[in-house]
Amino acid sequence: MDTIETDNIVIKNQISLAKAALVAGLGLLLMALTVPFAEFYIFPELISDDVIETMNNVLSNKMLFTISIFLHFITLICDIIVAWALYIFLKPVMKNFSLLTSWFRLIYTAMYLIALTNLIKILSVVEGSGTIQNNQFADSIMFYFNSFQLEWSFGLVIFGIYLLFLGYLVCKSSYVPNIFGILLLIAGFGYLTHTLGTFFVPSWNLDFLFFTFFGELIFMIWLLVKGRKIDSIIPA
Known part of the structure; x- marks a missing residue:
């Protein structure tokens, strides 16, 4: 009886590959909905090449801009969850x-x-816009937005390496x-080539690499459809 009770405790402290796959798939699915909405709908509506127009757009659509920030924040949380879930899912391949x-x-x-x-x-x-000149306000908005895009792009170099590692684990x-x-x-090489190309050869148009970015999304579909049916149990 003691052994059975001990075994039951062990099982309760374990997570299955199937559950890890489902959590990772759902996290990736949520990210696929949040970032594109912010990047391809909200920002194009608010940000333009004209700094004064951008200023007016942000001032008149402060709530929409705030929503875009929270969409990115949700994505950050999902990134942490997906990192944990895929670690568990691929731990039997090579733990370290x-x-x-x-x-x-x-x-x-x-x-x-x-x-x-x-x-x-x-x-x-925006909150302090009443105390600064319009041109200074507009320039500040564009400076911080461009800084966001540049710093995020730099982080995508690390993300590209992550995808290469992830792809290697999946192949193994x-x-x-x-x-x-x-x-x-392919997605990892695409991210690295596109991001590094933006920094070192900005005159090159590497938008054709966009199709390579769908590798993780296709993997997401497999996790949700097939991965969640794997019945193996591994230690948490």
């Missing part, structure tokens, strides 16, 4: 390397958070089809 891989995503998340503080500073500028696993590891490797 899976831990290293998750740390790269966490480092990227920390850099993402630092970049996000620039958007919060824009809100501070015996329970995930190799094609998903290959897609993650």
